[in-house]
Amino acid sequence: MPDPTYTKTELMICVAARLFEDASTCFIGTGIPMLAAMLASKTSAPNLVPVFEFGGLGALLEELPRAVGEARTFHKALAASGICDTMETAQRGFIDYGFLGGAQIDPYGNLNSIVIGDHDHPKARLPGSGGGNDVGSHSWRTVAIMQHDTRRFVQKLDFITTPGFLSGPGAREAAGLPRGTGPIAVVSTLALMDYDPVTCRMRLKATHPGVTIEEVVANTGFELIIPDKIDANLAPSAEELRLLREEIDPEKLYI
Amino acid sequence: MAVMEGEWRVLESGRGELIQPFDLDEFREWNRTKKTRKLTDKRMSEQEAISRFVYDGCYIGTELYGTVRCPMSLARELVRQGKKNLRVCGQGVLELDLWLSAGLVKKLDITYIGLEVYGTSSALRRAVESGQVVTCVEWSNGAISWRMKAAAMGVPFLPTRSMLGTDTFHYSAAKLVADPFTGAIVALLPALILDVALIHVHRADQYGNAQIEGISGFSAEMARAAKRLIISAEEIVSTDEIRKYPERTIIPYYLVDAVVHAPYGSHPGEMAYIYGRDEPEIKAWVEASKTAEGAQAYLDKFVLGVKDHFEYLKLIGEDKLKACVELREKRY
Numbered sequence: 001m002p003d004p005t006y007t008k009t010e011l012m013i014c015v016a017a018r019l020f021e022d023a024s025t026c027f028i029g030t031g032i033p034m035l036a037a038m039l040a041s042k043t044s045a046p047n048l049v050p051v052f053e054f055g056g057l058g059a060l061l062e063e064l065p066r067a068v069g070e071a072r073t074f075h076k077a078l079a080a081s082g083i084c085d086t087m088e089t090a091q092r093g094f095i096d097y098g099f100l101g102g103a104q105i106d107p108y109g110n111l112n113s114i115v116i117g118d119h120d121h122p123k124a125r126l127p128g129s130g131g132g133n134d135v136g137s138h139s140w141r142t143v144a145i146m147q148h149d150t151r152r153f154v155q156k157l158d159f160i161t162t163p164g165f166l167s168g169p170g171a172r173e174a175a176g177l178p179r180g181t182g183p184i185a186v187v188s189t190l191a192l193m194d195y196d197p198v199t200c201r202m203r204l205k206a207t208h209p210g211v212t213i214e215e216v217v218a219n220t221g222f223e224l225i226i227p228d229k230i231d232a233n234l235a236p237s238a239e240e241l242r243l244l245r246e247e248i249d250p251e252k253l254y255i
Numbered sequence: 256m257a258v259m260e261g262e263w264r265v266l267e268s269g270r271g272e273l274i275q276p277f278d279l280d281e282f283r284e285w286n287r288t289k290k291t292r293k294l295t296d297k298r299m300s301e302q303e304a305i306s307r308f309v310y311d312g313c314y315i316g317t318e319l320y321g322t323v324r325c326p327m328s329l330a331r332e333l334v335r336q337g338k339k340n341l342r343v344c345g346q347g348v349l350e351l352d353l354w355l356s357a358g359l360v361k362k363l364d365i366t367y368i369g370l371e372v373y374g375t376s377s378a379l380r381r382a383v384e385s386g387q388v389v390t391c392v393e394w395s396n397g398a399i400s401w402r403m404k405a406a407a408m409g410v411p412f413l414p415t416r417s418m419l420g421t422d423t424f425h426y427s428a429a430k431l432v433a434d435p436f437t438g439a440i441v442a443l444l445p446a447l448i449l450d451v452a453l454i455h456v457h458r459a460d461q462y463g464n465a466q467i468e469g470i471s472g473f474s475a476e477m478a479r480a481a482k483r484l485i486i487s488a489e490e491i492v493s494t495d496e497i498r499k500y501p502e503r504t505i506i507p508y509y510l511v512d513a514v515v516h517a518p519y520g521s522h523p524g525e526m527a528y529i530y531g532r533d534e535p536e537i538k539a540w541v542e543a544s545k546t547a548e549g550a551q552a553y554l555d556k557f558v559l560g561v562k563d564h565f566e567y568l569k570l571i572g573e574d575k576l577k578a579c580v581e582l583r584e585k586r587y
Contacts, residue, residue, distance in 0.1 A: 030371050053396060054319065055470030066372045067348075069323040071527040071584030074470050082471040084404055087397035091416060110421075114393060119426055125383035125391075127369030127376065134397035134417045160422045175420030176431075176440025253372055 006236045008189040010244055010255050011208055013039060014236040016099070016145050016187040023047040024096040027086075027135045030068050031254065032145045033099035036187075037061060038248045039240065051095060053131040055081040064249055068131070087131070090138035093178070098139030100132055104157050105144055107201045107222045108171075109164025109183035111136065112157040119159060129161050136162035137177055141184040148188035150221040165200035191216045192233055196225050206231035263435045269427035271392035274342050274362045275314040277448045279411060285482055290509055296461045297514045298491065301332035301564055304513035308483040309333055312361075313450040314342040316481070319472035321348020322371065322524035322532055326455035326487045328517040328564040330354065335559060344399055344447065349524065349540055352378040353558060355388070356550040362390040364447070366399045373541045381547060393426040394418075394444075400473040402447035407479030414441035452481035454506070455520050457529065459488035460496070463511025466503040469527035469584075478506040487517035489529055519568055519576055531582030533575060 006014075013035045020026065020040035028037045028050050038061040041048045049058045054069035058078030065072040074080040089095060102111030103126055113132055117123030136142050142164075146152055164183045166172055173179055185205070186193040192206040203225035204216055209232065217224060236244075249255045299307075309315060317326055330350035334357045344364040345351045351368050354360050355378040368379045382388045394402070397417050405413040414434065418424040419442055424431070429442040454474050459465040465486050467474060478484055486506065491514070497504060520526075523536035543553035561567045568576065 052470075054323075054472045066532070067322050068371075069319050069470060069472060070525060070532070071469060074527075075584060076587055080470045082475060083396060083400045083473050084476060087400065087417070091397075114423070114426075119391075119422070121386075122384060124375075125380050127379070128365045128367040129393065129395045129423050130367035130369075131396040133395035133421060133423045137395075137417045137419065159426075160420075162423075163420050166420045172420065176416060176442075177419050178416055 006241055007255065010236055010241060012145065012187055012189050013244060013255070014240045015192055015208070015233050016143065018044060019143055019185060019187070020045040020048055021096065023049070025049045025051055025094060027051050027053065027090065027095050027098040027131070027139055029100050029132065029135065031101050033101060034065050035244065035248055035254055036099060036145065038064060039243055042243050042247070043240065051086055053086050054083050055086060057081060057086070064253065066253065087134050090134060093140070095139045096141065098135035098142040100135055100142055100144050100162065102132065102144060102146060102162065104152055104154050105146055105186060106154060106157045106164070108166060108168060109144065109186065109195060109202060110157055110160045110166060111144060111162040111164065112159045114159045114161045116158050132162040136164070138181065140181055142182070143184060144186045146186060146188050148190040148216070148219050150219055153220040153222065155222040165195065168200050169198070190219060193224070201225055203227060204230055206233045208233050209235045263432060265430045265432055266440070267431040269424055269429045271426050271428040272390055273428040273445055274364060274390060274392060275447060275449070277406070277446050279409060279446070282406070282448050283409065289482070292509055294462045294508065297463050297511060298461050299513050299515060301328055301515050301517070304485045304515050305329060305332045305336050305338070308485055308512055309338045309451050311338055312340045312342070315451045315453070316344040316449050316477060317347065317350050317453045318474050318477045320346055321350050322537060323521070324455050324467070324472070324526055325350050325521050325524050326453040327522060327524060328520045328567070329453045329485060329487050329515065331558045331564070331567065334359065334554065344449070346396070346399060349537070352376055352540065352544055353554065355379055355382040356544065357554060358387060360388055363388055363392065364394055364399060365391050366394050366396045370541055377544045378550060392428055393423050395423060398427070398429070398444050399447070400476055402444045403473060403476035403480040405444060405446035406448045407476050410446065412443040412445050414443055416441060418442050447480055449477070449481040451483045451485065452477045453485050453487070454478060455487045455517065456506070457488070457526065458490045458492045459486050459514050460492055460494045461514060462494065462508035463506070463514050464494065464497045464504050464508045465506035465511065466497065466500065467505050471505055475505050478510045483512045484510050485513045485515065486511050487515040487520045489518055489520060489526060491516050517564055520564070522571065522576070522579070527584050528586060529583055530576070530579040531584065533579050536571065536575070
């Protein structure tokens with residue numbers, strides 16, 4: 001039963017949470033990916049194995065982590081190791097999914113979290129790659145979760161921090177990135193996108209309730225592929241919203 | 256790709272500066288002559304440790320970061336002593352924000368400096384956008400950790416499949432090669448030997464044998480990659496206590512130059528199983544640091560305005576510290 005009081009951010013988290021596969025290993029970045037992972041572990045993916053880059057492996061996500069190294073990332077965990085172990089685990093193919101945020105995304109799913117403007121004389125210096133580049137390089141599949149507007153969905157990034165499909169088909173393999181890896185989806189405040197298997201360009205897959213295709217297109221700074229058939233994402237259920245508001249983020253840090 | 260004997264050439268070099276060049280034999284010699292194998296009492300204050308081992312222009316790193324098991328008492332003492340022109344690897348939240356706001360950082364091997372849940376770091380923005388930090392060399396978190404691991408292994412580089420195809424590589428000091436065994440393209444990460452490392456731990460003995468609870472971050476690698484290592488510890492324990500659980504000693508004494516007793520040493524960040532984050536105090540920095548004046552006022556009050564860590568704790572007050580203890584992660 002949908003609850004009409006949800007916000008765009010809550011909807012984005014719910015749509016992202018439904019993408020988690022049960023019993024898979026997932027790198028979880030700071031912020032919205034953490035809320036989505038928690039919601040997934042309380043609903044469709046109870047056997048999710050969250051991996052936090054500084055060493056938390058298989059934590060029970062009972063309280064929202066506010067940092068990728070804090071104790072909640074290894075709360076009742078299966079293992080508490082260190083960053084070399086988690087990154088090496090990813091590099092040898094043990095991490096199924098990576099859930100990432102970023103300041104900008106381009107049609108090939110590349111992400112920028114380093115600078116706006118010129119690197120050496122930036123308009124805005126952003127935090128940096130963090131583990132983003134590693135997650136985008138080694139996870140089998142990556143999902144980006146982003147606010148949707150033309151400042152964030154851009155034709156050309158100011159800086160490619162984290163690899164999506166780079167310049168298109170075959171580019172990841174040509175650069176030496178592990179075979180068979182890459183982005184599979186973008187969850188935004190307006191829609192769910194995937195990638196065209198031939199061109200590797202971003203494609204609209206499903207719009208959020210109340211959002212028109214025109215609205216998605218108008219808020220995207222590049223030509224989004226619009227297929228003939230577009231799905232509709234389900235609104236958050238009352239239970240999803242209750243979990244988000246009462247159990248996951250009662251302090252309203254994000255929602 | 257065919258692999259030819261003798262054909263192992265650099266395909267591409269990142270344009271970033273190698274801001275800490277290294278010499279492996281000199282590092283070995285250092286470890287032979289400057290690091291005693293004797294069990295000697297290395298306990299000292301923050302003031303003594305920072306003044307003896309940190310110097311203007313040195314290459315320095317902290318572990319883990321800002322809000323988690325971070326050597327904040329050492330980071331604040333470094334600001335009080337005004338050690339400047341620092342070359343820093345970060346990986347940082349509050350600790351590097353303090354150094355950046357105090358104008359002490361000249362060059363960065365940067366992976367992430369931000370405020371996590373509270374967004375981008377205003378201190379970093381001001382320092383980089385104004386040109387006060389003259390160089391930012393980019394790395395991923397994995398890459399910087401592996402650079403320390405290479406130094407810890409005593410080898411000149413480690414290959415990785417991180418950073419390939421991206422501007423993160425182009426603005427790093429890594430090099431691209433085709434591996435001579437399989438032809439696979441890999442990025443070579445140069446070893447990172449730090450002049451000084453600061454690491455906060457749960458417990459250590461007077462000699463520096465140090466144990467950590469929970470995740471170990473990159474403490475094992477950084478401790479082994481540093482010429483000088485200052486340990487701060489929540490608790491100083493007897494060596495008998497260390498010997499009860501030797502498997503927990505992640506940093507053995509011979510790596511350590513100074514042992515500083517720093518209860519609540521990670522405040523306002525957390526220390527797993529001992530105390531949780533002090534959210535109001537973290538937010539106080541988030542707000543204050545939005546302007547240069549605000550940041551300076553914070554430094555004046557919480558860093559420069561106190562003589563040492565114990566005065567800082569008095570300023571924070573027992574009630575707040577007790578509240579943090581209540582919020583600690585518990586063992587189940």
